[in-house]
Amino acid sequence: LNIIEKTTLDHEEMKALNREVREYFKEHVNPGFLEYRKSVTAGGDYGAVEWQAGSLNTLVDTQGQEFIDCLGGFGIFNVGHRNPVVVSAVEQQLAKQPLHSQELLDPLRALLAKTLAALTPGKLKYSFFSNSGTESVEAALKLAKAYQGKRGKYTFVATSGAFHGKSLGALSATAKSTFRKPFMPLVPGFRHVPFGDIDAMRTLLSECQKTGDDVAAVILEPVQGEGGVILPPEGYLSAVRKLCDEFGALMILDEVQTGMGRTGKMFACEHENVQPDILCLAKALGGGVMPIGATVATEEVFSVLFENPFLHTTTFGGNPLACAAALATINVLLEENLPRQSAEKGALLLEGFQALAADYPELITEVRGKGMLMAIEFTHNDIGYNFASEMFRQHILVAGTLNNAKTIRIEPPLTLELSQCEQVLKAAKVALEHLSELQEPEDDAA
Ligand code: PLP
Numbered sequence: 245l246n247i248i249e250k251t252t253l254d255h256e257e258m259k260a261l262n263r264e265v266r267e268y269f270k271e272h273v274n275p276g277f278l279e280y281r282k283s284v285t286a287g288g289d290y291g292a293v294e295w296q297a298g299s300l301n302t303l304v305d306t307q308g309q310e311f312i313d314c315l316g317g318f319g320i321f322n323v324g325h326r327n328p329v330v331v332s333a334v335e336q337q338l339a340k341q342p343l344h345s346q347e348l349l350d351p352l353r354a355l356l357a358k359t360l361a362a363l364t365p366g367k368l369k370y371s372f373f374s375n376s377g378t379e380s381v382e383a384a385l386k387l388a389k390a391y392q393g394k395r396g397k398y399t400f401v402a403t404s405g406a407f408h409g410k411s412l413g414a415l416s417a418t419a420k421s422t423f424r425k426p427f428m429p430l431v432p433g434f435r436h437v438p439f440g441d442i443d444a445m446r447t448l449l450s451e452c453q454k455t456g457d458d459v460a461a462v463i464l465e466p467v468q469g470e471g472g473v474i475l476p477p478e479g480y481l482s483a484v485r486k487l488c489d490e491f492g493a494l495m496i497l498d499e500v501q502t503g504m505g506r507t508g509k510m511f512a513c514e515h516e517n518v519q520p521d522i523l524c525l526a527k528a529l530g531g532g533v534m535p536i537g538a539t540v541a542t543e544e545v546f547s548v549l550f551e552n553p554f555l556h557t558t559t560f561g562g563n564p565l566a567c568a569a570a571l572a573t574i575n576v577l578l579e580e581n582l583p584r585q586s587a588e589k590g591a592l593l594l595e596g597f598q599a600l601a602a603d604y605p606e607l608i609t610e611v612r613g614k615g616m617l618m619a620i621e622f623t624h625n626d627i628g629y630n631f632a633s634e635m636f637r638q639h640i641l642v643a644g645t646l647n648n649a650k651t652i653r654i655e656p657p658l659t660l661e662l663s664q665c666e667q668v669l670k671a672a673k674v675a676l677e678h679l680s681e682l683q684e685p686e687d688d689a690a
Pocket residue numbers: 318376377378379381407408409410465469470498499500501526527
């Protein structure tokens with residue numbers, strides 16, 4: 245970028261920077277977002293994004309410039325980019341047998357299921373493997389429906405602000421109306437209550453019971469990711485667990501984004517010792533090398549699939565390459581104690597951002613997070629956008645959430661080095677200083 249070396253920017257220069265960042269993406273990353281989408285969808289002329297892994301924690305663009313990745317592929321790079329242990333496991337499997345669809349011949353799938361049973365909390369024992377977070381949620385909903393249908397329970401309770409994916413079932417649990425509207429009516433029986441509000445949850449469960457629309461399952465994220473990194477009040481998850489037990493509803497925890505060490509424990513529900521009936525995993529489970537989803541359930545719930553194993557199947561789910569990646573990923577997470585590292589480095593970053601927020605109350609309304617899943621809430625969309633541009637200028641990648649551009653998400657690889665954490669905080673300080681200067685009223689007398 246032409247003005248990348250300048251240390252302070254005035255209004256005009258800031259605007260120019262935003263233009264440059266846009267141009268930069270147009271030229272080096274994609275030729276305009278819409279055109280890019282069209283071209284990718286149609287297999288057109290434009291070519292694809294050509295960033296590549298620089299180190300575990302960085303990406304290198306087409307010009308060889310290195311950026312610290314504070315986006316982490318929206319939560320898939322917990323063990324970093326191209327982690328050598330994961331890459332090597334996948335390469336070895338590739339040389340043996342990349343795919344086959346015969347689960348009975350697949351020792352890796354069995355080994356991963358056994359590993360997840362040991363790793364996950366409580367009585368979670370059996371895994372259904374798929375290829376994404378959405379599929380993992382879809383399988384969870386179908387499992388719950390098959391199990392609870394026998395008991396005459398058909399209602400699902402989800403939370404406002406939730407994101408669970410966009411297939412018809414998952415979208416019925418996802419809350420954002422702009423995603424839902426064109427597909428209405430969605431799957432019947434889904435109700436939403438405010439996230440974090442245990443009284444609202446209790447009221448709805450008891451209303452449903454009174455009207456005979458008994459709740460089959462409650463589905464929620466322990467920390468809402470795409471909804472803007474929203475943390476519920478302490479004790480909320482365990483209170484939901486108690487309510488589920490009281491009303492005979494299953495508890496489905498969607499840890500697609502929070503799982504695999506992201507929040508400072510291997511699974512976010514472990515912060516409150518909560519044991520769900522069904523746990524959804526995906527994203528980082530494949531180590532940023534292979535796509536994989538896993539729906540892990542208790543024996544009691546999963547037994548509906550033993551009555552007829554063909555009720556829910558998928559050809560590629562739990563394929564050897566994906567399982568090899570997941571097993572290697574779990575190995576790295578445990579060997580390097582990355583959940584613990586996530587807690588420690590996350591706390592350091594959070595503290596740093598919070599100190600900055602205290603210095604710039606006119607720019608930042610809140611900094612929140614758990615482990616390495618954090619968000620900085622800016623006062624306006626354009627300030628969030630300018631902050632992302634400023635960070636980009638200093639070679640750090642951050643982005644907004646599906647919610648909006650004023651909620652900037654910080655979700656780096658858990659392997660981020662301490663020196664890189666410091667670099668990120670230093671860059672944020674510089675960015676905020678600039679943005680604050682831009683906020684100053686113009687001096688009329690000058
Ligand atoms: N559930 C949660 C909590 C998510 O954050 C996401 C994706 O962001 C999904 C489900 C959907 O996962 P995928 O995009 O892999 O289908």
